[in-house]
Amino acid sequence: MELKVILLNITAGGKRIAILDDETAADLGVHSGDRVSVVHSRNAIIAIANISEDIPNNRIGLYEEISQALGVEDGALVDVQLAPMPESLTQVRAKLRGQRLREKDIINIVRDVVERHLSEEEISAFLTALNIHGLSMGESEAMSRAMIETGKTLSFGEAPILDKHSVGGIPGDKTSILVVPIIAAAGLTIPKTSSRSVTSPAGTADRVETLCPVNLTIEEIRETVNKTNGCLVWGGSLELAPADDLFIQIEHPLGIDPLLLPSIMSKKKAIGATHVAIDIPTGAGAKIKTMTEAYLLASDFVDLGKRLGLTVQCALTYGEQPLGCSIGPALEAREALAALMGESPPDLFDKATSLAGVLFEMVGIENGQRKAENILQSRRAEQKLREIIEAQGGNPKLMPEDIGVGDKTAKVTSSQSGRVLWISSESIAQIAREAGAPREKGAGVILKAKLGDIVKKDNALFEIYAERDSKLESALTLANSLQPVVLSRKAEERMILDQVPAKSFQDKPFIMER
């Protein structure tokens, strides 16, 4: 059917949506959500139809994504037909019924996600079904390959190319800022891409951004790595696995994460890594709650790595409290830089050198942690980080105190004396966010006591940093209501952990940092 174009002069966030009135839609046999082919001279496109009352009869409303792809002007004539259901939707429906998908089915689906032939509702149903039914290892492999195939890939020449990743969930985890320069200082290549925060107070890209630019082009990354053996950049704009970025947008409000394994592994493969150390923080307050769960996940990582031609080594790490003392982009960057200059909290020192050690041993270097400690203590890692900062366009002479932090501060003190029995990572993260992190880079929290420490009445438990008085105030209010640090003279004094039924039907904020 020939229809006249109405340009809507607005994008639909990348979606390819065409709007028809209900009469025209009925004439075409099109229901809301059906696909239509829109043809203009020699250009053809598949769009998802929305039905709306305020498009006149025999017209078609086109968002900019489509009008630009077709090269049509307002008032142009286009031929519109009901398009057959894409094969990928048949395969999505099969997964809804619980069927296993074949590699080529998954590639079809992922391609149609990237090309926007599947609607958000269909992608949402697919992800929900994956979350409930789970993925077989074969499906995870196919999903990883499909995500790599539909994105860009990099290559840094000769193997080994090292990488490090944490499944996340631990506030204050600035380990990468230490591991990358330790590895690079040993002459090994480690092109590290990181994410920004989604639900946490800081992602590694947010932290590093207070040291130097992180939004580099692929060419700039290549130069940095050629010069220094490493980099610490934001991976978000590199289009390494664009399908995953679309999946995450839908998963986030739903609080599901069915593609944890392929999401991480596809990005590692796309960056050209050959040896990857995966950090799995484990503990009641972490994403992974029990050792059993952590061992299962770890063996899946190793297995999937093998299938993709990657050597993977997982480290199950202690995840019962935030790492180090500072939480928030600038505060964490300060702590990391200080640690490289010789002043590290013991947990950060041990975690960074252990993980660097795991990487060293993966490529055949003995006594890995010992070697990492040497590089760190001799300040060769500090020197290397400064080289990386300079190569990425920052000031190599930066001192911790040069990194600006919020000048509005407030201490939260203890109402009793006792030993620190429990620190809620989740509550600390919420307080840091309430103070303005990660958007306000100087905002966050500094812990003054950690697990096992003895605190006297009126001593500080933690200090809140903010850039604005209003944020400081609301973070303080939240801190007083959440009480994230629990003290007790003896463990037995607080016997009730929780009650069932729950006092309120409350959902945990979902942590999807990768």
Added chain:
Amino acid sequence: MELKVILLNITAGGKRIAILDDETAADLGVHSGDRVSVVHSRNAIIAIANISEDIPNNRIGLYEEISQALGVEDGALVDVQLAPMPESLTQVRAKLRGQRLREKDIINIVRDVVERHLSEEEISAFLTALNIHGLSMGESEAMSRAMIETGKTLSFGEAPILDKHSVGGIPGDKTSILVVPIIAAAGLTIPKTSSRSVTSPAGTADRVETLCPVNLTIEEIRETVNKTNGCLVWGGSLELAPADDLFIQIEHPLGIDPLLLPSIMSKKKAIGATHVAIDIPTGAGAKIKTMTEAYLLASDFVDLGKRLGLTVQCALTYGEQPLGCSIGPALEAREALAALMGESPPDLFDKATSLAGVLFEMVGIENGQRKAENILQSRRAEQKLREIIEAQGGNPKLMPEDIGVGDKTAKVTSSQSGRVLWISSESIAQIAREAGAPREKGAGVILKAKLGDIVKKDNALFEIYAERDSKLESALTLANSLQPVVLSRKAEERMILDQVPAKSFQDKPFIMER
């Protein structure tokens, strides 16, 4: 944060969507899909945020749904904040994890569906989880009540109020056009609402529309029922269960139907029915494949009815072929009217009188089917249908031949002689749709042979009716490729039913008529 309104001058199909640029969204801590509160003078609304690059900084793009509800003009200032996650989303997430929901959770969810506080992706995930996990009877009851509570309800005074429903899937099923006047002629009240076709060649509303108007207001329905005891109207615009209409829009492309029971029962309850006969066509070519499946579904209907205060009686009916001989709105209306005038195919006669008989016996009338046959054969049912046609605004003197059917016809003949062993209902429905049904009301198929009939070589198997040559041609091409009528001299001559693995990964077109 104060933002300046940009009116987008287009509706979003009822959705409440606000568009922010990424900087502003980041400042507000808003991710795509998050909810924001938009406040203007004393009006406040919750919208779902989309992030788009082409909205300038510190502006907010509003679709008409929101600008009208708020009463804002282009350039007005509104206060925008990140809104907390609605309670219903917490409950959707709980269902994604497989939890049972309580009545108040389900009411929350349904209310937020109707008020558009849940996004399409979230509703899609919810429906997918329901489809995989299934609903408990308690959840079905709560869902029915919630759908009733969020819609309009009717009342026709004194009980009993009768109703009849088919779960569908049988092409040519015009039973309601006979049952309603039989019941009404006996002095009982039967206010029948029907749907239009979604994926079939005709819904009852499409069929009746060739006899008289079906798009009546609630007041007009009330008058028709007061005058004649019955009606045959389209239920789609009455807002009896608006949540269900939104659910169906999302379920249709996904090919899922998790809410079959509450969807049907909520509409029956909303129309004020007290006694409902449910037709469950059963057979390999029907929606419900086996007697076991049919018995399970039937007892669920009875159980759910009891919980909602409805008396329900299910009839499992033979569903191996189309009902009667004609398929397509006008052809079926012709056949139904002729049946009421004394000329009925035997299967239609038996099904209509059996179902009317079930209804009679439900309200204490003995020998129900006998009574129905009497009313039908004495042409009192014909007289009653003519009263209903007149009350709904049609011509009461209408004759079958007055109902216009397509004047382009083609016969499909048999290439061999033999007995009809199999008729694919699905293929017949596809051919009728290809010929133009239901949009072109005169299009469809007339079967010239039914199961068990003996056919000679070159005899007609069926005839295709269309309003346009091009449609006739493509229906004929489809008929030749699908071969919907299978002949054999003996049953044993065709031993292979299907092959595994399937020759192509093909999805059945989904039939969601209710």
